[in-house]
Amino acid sequence: MRIRLTLGVLLTLAAPLWSQGATALYSRWNALTGFEFQRYGFAQGLVVESASQWSLPLVVVAPLGRRMSLDLTTHFAHTEVTDSAGGSTDYSGLTDTQLRLLYTVGRDRAVASLSLNLPTGKRSLTTTQFGVSSAVSSNFLSFPVSNLGTSFGITGGFAYAVPAGGWNVGLAGSVRYQSSYKPLSDSGATLSYDPGIESRLRIGADRVVAQRGRLLLGFTYSSFSTDQFSGGALVNGTFNPGSRLIGDVGYAYTWGRTTLTLGAWDFYRLAGRSGTGTGAIGTADNNENIFNTELRLARQLSPRVVLEPLVGYRHWNLGGRLFSVGLNSRFGLSDSFSGIASARISPGSVDGTDVTGLGFSLLMRYQR
């Protein structure tokens, strides 16, 4: 309650400041909410029959003076997993809230960031509920909300951009600290988990190609210090999640009212390492690689309506693939309100079992 009150005061204070000149990266009020639904159904052979989730995102961006902006992101999510025996498990609730402050050091050149993860979500689950969390935690399936809550965290970041020849190059780094918490509420209630520090580095570049095209390249590296967990005399150990490397590339080509976009990313996760209280170290079996690509064709039908059919493909080195067909629509409703409607169906397989994904969303955006 106290946090919400403070936030309300901050946002109220921001209002008169908005009218002044600004160099902030986000210099206007924005808000977004809506409805997102994602479901995967599995053919016989897996314990899980389906995993589904609907969520209501809430994002507010507020300029704060000339150089700063404050943004808030949270969700209300409901996740449900059904098993092949006909049982189901679910949980609902608010997720953690990310509160991010951006400070412009140099217009379009440098920005510093301080982000807080406020533990507004439920972080202590029963082992049954934890199973739901596991089902939607797959990087391959990529649910919008992978967990409800963790613990208080703070992230400091800095980004710098510079033109280099025909390229615009962006460099960024961040360091994230997260406090310890108790993730289980029943049989493992004594388990305390202390996540390590996460460091992220990114280099990205973009340039115009052939007058009407734009090419983007990016590479992100994340490394983690060792997580520690303990649960009294019985449980004590460490876990090193393993570094991640993400490469991304995108190309957009526009002619007339039509834009063709080809995007792809590859997520490579090195194997983590687990340690026990006795000092034994083992390699965790979590090495994985996911490749995703998407081709979209956007067509502006009227000044306020854009339709965008798309096809996509995702590959998981541990035995998964998904094909996607979908349609995005962006539309303006009034001077301040616009919407994004999306629908997508994704057939494929996981571990040799057929899977069908279905997703749709309707997001409304307000801007002033």
Added chain:
Amino acid sequence: MTTSWVRALVAAVACAAVAACAAGGARTESLSPEGLAALEAQRAQRPTDPDLNLRLARAYHGANRFADARAALATVLLQQPGNRVAQAYLGFTYEGLEQFDSARAVYGALLAGRPSGEVSRLLNGRLALLARKELHANARAALARESELSRTPPDPNTVAVFPFRYTGQDSSLRPLERGLAALVVSDLSHVRSLRLVERERLQALLDEMQLATSGRVDPATGARSGHLVGAGQVVQGQFQEVPTAGVRLDAAMVRAADAGVAATGSGRDQLNLLFDVEKSVVFQLLAKMGVPLTPAESLAISERPTRDLQAFLLYSRGLEQEDRGDFGAASASFRAAAQRDPSFQAAAQQAQSSDAAQSAGGVGSEGNLAAAIGGGGPGGSPAGGTADALTLAINSTVPSGAAIVSGTQTTTEINLPVRNDPVCEAAGCGGPTLPPPLSVGTIIIIINRP
């Protein structure tokens, strides 16, 4: 735990230090055709995005593609009628399109919003520049329509005053050509039965006719100019120094209709009595033209703007510099004149006006005005520039929903995977394909048993 906090704090301090060192401040970047194309490509994806359209409008404006800029600004203002940066750029764009009335209306509306003193000063400077551009555009238009205008009889009670021609040898006195003309215009403007053409308007015409320095001040030229500015009568004159430190001033009132001389006036006296000579000539012209004067009009004409000839010379130099478009030098001259004679109000006013015009008309001035008005900045986010690279960089390392809201996530709108629940990762959660997650607590326990 304490160690983690310390490490995080050190990292945050390091970030802040790097941020401080990298402070670069605002910088204007020129826009390349490629950059423009990149922005157009982005707009094709988000055609109604006001931010994008504003950036594009600035880019079009910078590339002198004013019609395109106006269309982009229309999109912005349709969604955000109160966007003052867009309004300012609309004014600049109208100027580029030579739609001066529209530009003036836009600036007037911005001034009506009671902006800060600095913004108000810059807007007034912009209006001064606008007036100058308009005068020249009108002069060009008049020259283009000369045959038509020459058939239209001008209003006989409208008077234009040519710069006086200096025929002497002392080049330091040459600026008085403009000063004397301004003085005569000021004097005649006190006569209610006459309408005066602004000195600047006639000067713009002479500039366009390329007569300003040719010395052609014959009656035929005066008559032609009178037709072009709608003046039925034109004052032409000359002056020169005469022996024993005196000055002689001659003037004629020329009818535009037939280039005939309607009246003449002449005076001669010491240079320090120049104003007396000028007043004498004005009264002679009015008397010979049969223009009756009320006592109040006579009194008003008799008043001197200054009694300091040196101040008037500085003021005249300022007029000359202003006509050349050198507002910085003009401002300095006017200020110097006002300093010599604090009661010289015309000099003080012109200093203020030139100073504002200088601020509003220098390199990057449009961006400065836009920035002062509402944060648009000089070019703001350059076309295809670093703004998107910066946004993407920070959003990739410090994720936030703002990436989606702002619509500037990335051209390709790639959603990159983020780290999931750390406990789940430690427990080996891998989605629905792994054994039921009920085992998570057990897994952790098993791992840690010797």
